[in-house]
Each structure stands twice: as C-alpha cells, then as structure tokens.
Amino acid sequence: MSKSPYQLEIAGENALILYFQQQMAAEISGQVQLASQQIRQALGDDLIDILPSYASILIVFNALQTNHLLVSSKIKNCLQQQANASISSGKLVELPVYYSEESGPDLRLIADTKQISVAEVIQRHQAVIYRVYAIGFAPGFAYLGEVDPILQMPRLSSPRAKVPKGAVAIADRQTAVYPAMSPGGWNLIGLCPSPMFNPDATPAMPVAVGDEVQFVAIDKAEFLRLGGEL
C-alpha cells in the first residue's frame, strides 16, 4: 500500500492542519495552493481563516456552526478531486535591488565564505526565479525559495536588533525582503525600494503565495529615485 500523500491532524478546538510531503518543493507548494482554493470554496462561511505554508495548510473553522468531523470530510473530498485539477501558476513579480556592500553588510561575508567574488554573489542571486512559499512572521514577509546552493548561508549566530526596511536577505535556501524595520538573523545582501506591505494600498502586498519573484539589480541613483532610503 502506498503512503498517503497527505495527513490531516487536529491543531486545536476549531482548527485542523493538513500536511503534505514535508519538503520545500514547487510541486508541493502547488498542491498546497490548489487545495487552499478548493477548501476555501468547500467550507464557505464555516471558514474563519486559512493559512497555507510550505507544505501544510492550517484551517480554522467556526466551531459553533460545524465540527471537526464535518470539516475533515469536506477537506478529504477536496483532496480526492485534486488529481483532476490543474495547478494555476501565479504572476511573475520583478523586484529591484540595490546590491552593494553599503546596502548589504553581509555580501562580503558570503563572498569570502564561498570563495567567490561579490559580483558573483549578486549575479547568482538574480539568476533564479523564486517561488513564494509562504507569507508570515510579519505582515508582507514572503519566504522565497530556493536560493542557489552556493549562496546557502546559515542564520547569524546572533540576530541583529534592527534590520532596515527593504533589506534583501538570505537564510539557508531561502531569501526574503524585510517589509519593515525589525529584528532579524538573516544575511543581508541589498535593499529593495519597493514596499512589501502597504496597509493603505490594494492589494497591500505585491506578491501572494504561489507567485514568482525575480530580483533585478539597480544602481544607487535608481534606488534613491524609486524612493529607497539608506
């Protein structure tokens, strides 16, 4: 008998969590995205919140209106239909980055650790089209994967108290843009002038889970012209 491709577990009094194969992979992320759309439709107003991530979906329902058994059976129905459905691909978003040792204090560290030039670090970071695997940690913080294995870097042993807004960063095989100033332990390689979270804009974020992101190098003048701050 083959192992079920998913597992449905209780998370809390009004929450279930659906696990797919536990790895960071575009194919699994596609399954997560598709199942999220189907579950959202199937649960209608019984659904309070739905939170897709790398390889799981947290489903929060109204426990005074339904219960975990009814919700479980609706979720399982969705997954049976999934085989026939196609995965819709998200949009491609280009994000400008001012890469430099001035805007990316860890560029030199990565280059030295990997024994490559700073220019090569910058070139390799732009060469990949990344997938948005998850959004969380802070509003607008998008987890992007996967970074070129050569650029893979562990988190800093001691997180910085203040990472600037727009910081483009690497941790393990992930990269991200800090949407606001916050503490953080990722390696900083540049600054992006585009806002990643604007509560007054619609949509509030340029990307959603399932979208693709490509970074494009800009120079300092262009960075400042686009509203970037050093």
Place this chain on the structure above:
Amino acid sequence: MSSMSNFTVLSAGILSLLQDRGRFGQSELGLTNGGPVDAYSADIANALLDNDSNATLIECSVGGLQLQANCASYIAITGAELSVSINGQDAPMWTTLAISAGDIIELGMVTAGLRAYVAVAQGFNVQPQFTSTATVLREKVGGLNGDKLQAGDTLAVTSVSSCMKRSLATEHRRKFNNTLTLRLIEGYQAKQFIATERQRFYLHPYTVTPQSDRMGYKLKGSAIQCQQQSLLSEGICYGAVQIPPDGQPIVLLNDRQTLGGYPKIGSVLSLDCALLAQASPGTQVYFTPISIEQAHNALCLADVYFKSITQQWTLS
C-alpha cells in the same frame, strides 16, 4: 436620537488598546488576529450595553486609564478587578453606568487579574483596517494609527440618551485564582513527544514568567523534550503550545506570529486561554488533556451559558 461626539483620553494608563473581536481571514498577508485576550469579559461589556459583539472597546492592561466624556452615553467596565470612579465617586464594575457630558471616568490599578474592558454604548467609532479595528502594536495596524492610546487622543462615540440598566450577577463575574488548569487538545506534533515527556508535561506545574504578553505566555517548569527539533514553518492557531529547544512551553495568544517552526504539543481551549491572559507572573499553571469532542462540548456549553446569562440580566 443620536449624534456623533467623543471621549478624550486624559491618561492612557499602562497599556490601553482599542479592540474589536479580532482580525480574521487576513493571515495569508501575515496579519495576526489581535482582539481582546479575555473574550468573555469583553463580550459581557458589550452585551451590558446591547452592543454588537464586534463593537470596538478598550482593553486596559494593569489599569490607570482616565477618560473624559464629551457627551451623554453609557459605559460598562468588566474584566480584572480594579477601582472605578466617575467624578471621584466609586462606581461598580459589570454594570451599565450612565455618563453625562463632562464626566471623568477613572480606572485604578488592578488588584486581581490583568486586563479590564471599557465598552461604550454603540462602541467606539474607529475605521477598520483589514476588516477589523483590533490594534496590533507589532504590526502597526488597527486602533488609531496602529498605536496604543495616548493622552490627548479623541475617541469618536455616538451620543446615546437611553439604555437599559443592567448588572451581571456576581456568580457570573470573572474570578481570579493563583492556580490555573488549562485544558489542552493534543494535536500538531503531539505524537513526536514520547509518553514519558507527555506525562511530565501533565504532572508538573508551570509558572507564568514576566516574558508574557498579548503575543504569548512563556512558562517555566519541568523541561519537555521533543523527538523533532524543528520543522518547515507552518500556521500557528490560537492557544497553540510551542515547545522550543529549551523545553519551556509557550502558549500562543491573540498577537502570535502567524507562522512558526517549533514543535507544538497541542492547543489550549480558548476559554482557558482567556483566563491565562488575565494571569500575572508567578501564577501556577497545570495542563490537562481533553478530547476534541470534549472541547467542542465545552465551547457549545459556554455559548449557551453566555446566551442564558445575557437574556436574564439582573436589572440594577
């Protein structure tokens, strides 16, 4: 007849936040729930005034809030025990109180519990952000410009000239204990904790530490080990009990981060999370496992209980 008017914040106290029931359906943007950490006390405050259950009220932590009314209205104060006065005269909690223009409403410091709720007839008029007025300081959303209340703030209200006067019977008011038993629904990575670790978790008391806030309550006690140390980041539901590598449980509350990668042994029943959020450092906490069916029953019973007490108010 009603018309627009306002209240002025004379003193904001230790931490006063505008809250409706919370922000839901926005977690895909990374936005957390917010909302009153003691939902029962907040719901009663609104119910005493016939407000919608989602009406915006003030959660005042530790106390010290002073407001001036600039119009006639009604208020109700519930939650943690503290002294309440109107123009220097003592006023009761858990009761509908009539307010006239110019009245000064003063909350003392808490003597039991941590958070009091101040509701006004028809709620404070606040522009929702992402479907909710709930203030989350870390995210700078909700409330007035995503911030806590400050002296000089003006809170828009609707002037109200009549309201049924009600009082909640003493037996239905919040009581505060030095020891809490939190009912836990096992879930998430519960199976990754071997039986002896689960036993250790249920047998030993944990103490509420000062590193406890609206985001989560960090507890200290017998360390729990998990087979699995970290996992791919995944959604964290309200009440989830996260066990970081040091083995000390953290109960995640209204302002928790939406995603996390630590193992979770299960989730505390919301009714008990509300009591935990009223607990100050030093409070002793025990966990006890319950089934998902028992949790469902408890929620339905609490709903019936709430409806029955709010339909049989004691007229004051």
